[in-house]
Amino acid sequence: MSAAARFRELHHGRPQGDPLVLPGPWDAASARIFAEAGFPALATPSEGVSASLGHADGECPAEEMFAAVARIVRAVEVPVTADIERGYGMAPAEIAARLGEAGAVGCNLEDSASGTLVEAAAQADFLAAVREALGPEPFLNARVDVYVRGAEEPLKEALARGRAYVEAGADGVYPIMAPPEDLAVLARELPVPVNALARPGGPSPAALAAAGATRVTFGGTLAARVREGVRNLAAGLRAGRDL
Template sequence: MTTQSEKARQFQSYHASGDAFIIPNPWDIGSARLLALAGFKALATSSAGYAFSRGLPDNSIGREQMMVHLAEIAAATDLPVSADLENGFGDAPEEAAETIRQAAAVGVVGGSIEDATGRADEPIYPFDAAVERVRAAVEAARALPFPFTLTARAENYLNGRPDLDDTIRRLQAFQEAGADVLYAPGLKSREDIAAVVAALDRPVNVLMGLQGVLLGFDELRALGVRRVSVGGSLARAALGAFLRAAHEMRDHGTFTFTSEAASGNELNQMFTDAERMWGKPHGG
C-alpha cells in the first residue's frame, strides 16, 4: 500500500502540474473502489453523498462519525483522498484546526473548510471570522509531517447569495491566509468561473453536476480551472436510478430497470480485483 506521505506528495503534484484533473466523489467503500478501478487518480469525499447513504440529510453527520467514514475511504484504495470537512464542525477557528488534525490522523491527505455556518438566519460567516477559520486550518495543516492540501470554500452561491465580488474577495483573503486550493461551489457561467480564476494565483476547484450547468471538462480546463469535482451528484445519480426502479415496480409492476443495471458478475469480478489490489475493506 502507498503510504500517506506518498499519497500527499502525489496529490500535491497533481495541483502543481499545470494541467487540470477530475476528482470524483465516492460516498462509500464500494463507490471509492469502483472509481479507482475506473482510472481516476484522486478522490474527494462528499458530505451529502455519505449522509444520504446513512438515511440523513446533508450536514447531519457529526465529526466523530465523519472521521470513521474518512478512515474507510482513505483505506479503500491507494489513491489520495481529499475530505469534505464542511465548516470544520464548529464555529471557532480552533474547531476547524482540530478537524484538520483529526482528518489527517485517519488517513486523508487534503480537505476543505467552508465559510457556511449551517444556520438559516446567518448562512455565511462574517468575512473576518471566515478568514480566521481558514488561517487556523492552514496552520494546523502546515504542522503536519506531510503536505496536506488545504482547500478553502466560499459558499455564497450555494446559500442564495450569488455575489461574485464578495466571493472573489473571500477567496483572495483565503489565498492570503495560506489555502492551497480555492473553491466557490455553485458557479454556473463561463464568465463567473473565468473571473474567479483570473482573480487568484492558486489552483481553483469548480463543482460540476449541478442542474443546468453543461460545461465540459475541456471547456473548464481552457478557462484555467485546475480541479473539477462533482460533489454529491454521483450519489444522487445512483439514488435517482434506485428511485426510478422503485417507482416502476410500485406503479407499473414491471422490472425494465434491470436492463440498465450493472452486471452482478461484472461487479463481483471488479470487487474481487479490488480486494486483491487493496485487501479486504474494513468498516462499511
C-alpha cells in the same frame, strides 16, 4: 512521496483545459469503482456520504463522517480529500487530528454556517489556524459560498474572500456555483487552483475547464444519480419486471 504530496502535485503544471477531475465516492465500494476506472484521486462529498448514512445534508454527526472517510481511504490506494463542511464546530487542532486519523490528504472548508455567510475576516482567521494545525502538506480547499448565499455582488465578494483565504494559507479556492464567466475572472486573478462544481443541467467539466477551472468536483450529484437508479430498479421489481 507521501499521499498528500502526490495529491498536491496533481493540481499544478496542468495544461489549459485538462483539469483535475475528482469523483465523489460516498462509500468504500464506490471509491473502489472510481479508482479502478483510473482517477488519480478522489474527493468525498459531505452530501453523498451523509445520505449513505441516513442523514440529511449538513446533519451527519462528525464521528460518522470521519469514520466514513476513513473507510473510503482504506479501500483505495489513490489520495482522498474530504468535504468536512465547516469543521463540525471543532477546533483547528482537532480538525487536523481527525483528518490525519482518517488518512485524508486534505479537506474542503466552507464559509457559511446555518445558511449564512461567515464574516470574511473571521473565516480567514479560522483557515489560518487550520493551516497551522494541518502543517504544510495537506491540501486546504477554501469553499466560497457567495453564489449560493445571495451576495449582492458575488464576483466582487468572491475575489475579496478568495484573496483573503489564500493569504490565510488556503491552497485552493472553491467558488461553488460560480458561472463560467466568473470562474474565468477568478482563475485569472487568484494565484491558486480554482475548483468548480459540475452538476446536472450546468456547465460540463469541459466547459468549466475552458473557463479556467483547475479542479472539477461533483458534490453529491454522483451519489444522487446512483440512488435514482436504485429507485428505478425498486419500482421495476415492485411491478414484477425482470431485472
